[in-house]
Amino acid sequence: MKSFTLIFMLFSLSLFADETPKKETDKPNEPEAKVYVTDHQIKINGQIIKYKATAGTLLMKNEKDKPKALFGFTAYVKDVKNANESKQRPIVFAYNGGPGSASLWLHMGVLGPQRATINDTTFGNNGPFERVENEYSILDKADLVMIDPVGTGFSKFVGEAKGEDFWGVDQDIHSVGDFIAQYVTENQRWTSPKYILGESYGGMRSAGLSYNLLTKHNLALNGVILVSPFLEFVTGFDIDGLDLPHLLFLPTFAATAFYHKALPEQPKDREQFLAQVEKFAVGEYASALMQGALLDPKTRQSILVKLHQYTGLSEAYWDRANLRVGHQQFTKELLRDRGETTGRIDSRFIGLSIGLNKDTMMYDPMTTAIGPSYLASFMDYYAKDLHVPADQKYFVFGDVFDKWDWGHIQPGVGFKNPIANTSIDLAYAMTQNPHMKVLFQQGYYDLATPYFTTKYLINHLNISPKLRSNISEAYYDAGHMMYVNPESLKKFKKDVAAFIESSH
Structure with a gap:
């Protein structure tokens, strides 16, 4: 590869140094x-x-x-x-x-x-x-x-x-x-x-x-x-007080669990599976989150069963989280039994967990990998x-x-x-x-x-x-x-x- 280098100075320089003292009003270089x-x-x-x-x-x-x-x-x-x-x-x-x-x-x-x-x-x-x-x-x-x-x-x-x-x-x-x-x-x-x-x-x-x-x-x-x-x-932060992000993050939880074969029953087709999860997210799940404390126990239990089926996280975990698991909690919990953490930037990546008793990810395996x-x-x-x-x-x-x-x-x-x-x-x-x-x-x-x-x-x-x-x-x-x-x-x-x- 032939290459040459040119350096362009994008400002003017005097050809000769000015030996006279500069006035305070002179424009600096x-x-x-x-x-x-x-x-x-x-x-x-x-x-x-x-x-x-x-x-x-x-x-x-x-x-x-x-x-x-x-x-x-x-x-x-x-x-x-x-x-x-x-x-x-x-x-x-x-x-x-x-x-x-x-x-x-x-x-x-x-x-x-x-x-x-x-x-x-x-x-x-x-x-x-x-x-x-x-x-x-x-x-x-x-x-x-x-x-x-x-x-x-x-x-x-x-x-x-x-x-x-x-x-x-x-x-x-x-x-x-x-x-x-x-x-x-x-x-x-x-x-x-x-x-x-x-x-x-x-x-x-x-x-x-x-x-x-x-x-x-x-x-x-x-x-x-x-x-x-x-x-x-x-829509971008699944934090306390915001319900919308939780239903929007859910299909990616499902895709991640599918990829790592961490679901209780592994579906054969990812696209059909995700379509099912998306429908649940904007339907039953969204309705349950909107009801808050008014959600009846029977419906809540039905939601917990499906959240477990779609994400691999236990019903008890979802229940303790009040049906709202943050994505940094998910990355830590999904493969906890394997001693591993999934990536956030790319959840296909996995790394060894730091602090198995921690609630959220301590680092992103994807970032340190590349x-x-x-x-x-x-x-x-x-x-x-x-x-x-x-x-x-x-x-x-x-x-x-x-x-x-x-x-x-x-x-x-x-x-x-x-x-x-x-x-x-x-x-x-x-x-x-x-x-x-x-x-x-x-x-x-x-x-x-x-x-x-x-x-x-x-x-x-x-x-x-x-x-x-x-x-x-x-x-x-x-x-x-x-x-x-x-x-x-x-x-x-x-x-x-x-x-x-x-x-x-």
Whole structure:
């Protein structure tokens, strides 16, 4: 692979040092933004694609033209023959979630030109870690810009800016939206078909961005891709006092118990089994939870029997939990007799339990199984292939979650709602941009954002029936990061490619 490195300084430097004392009014030097550009090629479906990789930071300024952030990104742009080809080529802006997660998971898992090698549900060794050319990258269908929001990756606030200017639902939407608009302007991509792709909390970001980009920047998206999306609190947290999440998590409990053969009677067909559980969840189970203390003992016992049949947890356990078992309790309880804990991000994963008498999971086996390989592969790739100097720390998880402002000003509302729900933003964007398409991608074994929650969100989007055909759904035999599974990885690429091709 032939590569060369160019370093661009995105600020002006005087050719000669000024020896006169500086006045207090003199403008200080702006923070230094750097990019590193290398040439590469990749073979996808028998096609050789030559492209430029640009890794580094972009200097962003506030409304007073003062520096506010160095925004980290990695862009992959296909070498084109003429300007017209560039105008017609789609471009995808992608990021993970958290909030506080860098984008290396999507970057090294499925979208980028290099991929970390993962043995799916088995724990890998501790090195040497390997990476391979990613034949499932989307670079044959679109250019790609991986974004690390401020506080993650190499991104950071600068000047007089503060973390609170970026760390919140609305602050995050505005800052990432500003980055996308600035990138599009500086790289002359206004006429290109444009897409955003977000995973997990990236779904909340994407839903908000679809409206923000349209109304603040007059930038109309061709498509929004929501990977294992988290869009609102009321459905996303199975905590005390909320009944709805419990019935939405139940089908994933059932799928997990089915996968681990932990049911009292193992069904032959998973799809039929889950359909039965879904019907029970929105029917008998929902009714029982809504009745609360008014639920009669006979009906309660009937519900307990079915909960045991559908999840493998004992009737006594469900009874002690007042018919409401949280997902972190479930991961700990399902395989307790085996001394094992299931994953939360992907419940197919299992690990040895820590503290067998504990009520909830103490760690996520999925995270520790794949995390070291992803980071090692990414850092090796960034240094050796993209020639980014290893002189600064890359924050996989920024220290922002506890500082996050969860309030959100919804479209049509003049005040900040303390409980964020950006599915409303998505509905507004779909209505005002009726050609915009939306793809939902979800794994059956995801206990972070359960598949039945995603179905609920889709069916409760407040949009015209005429816009329903703009929504596509894809489901996978894996978890939150479905692309760690080889077959799901292939399907992911196929689904995204088809979506891009059909929406521009």
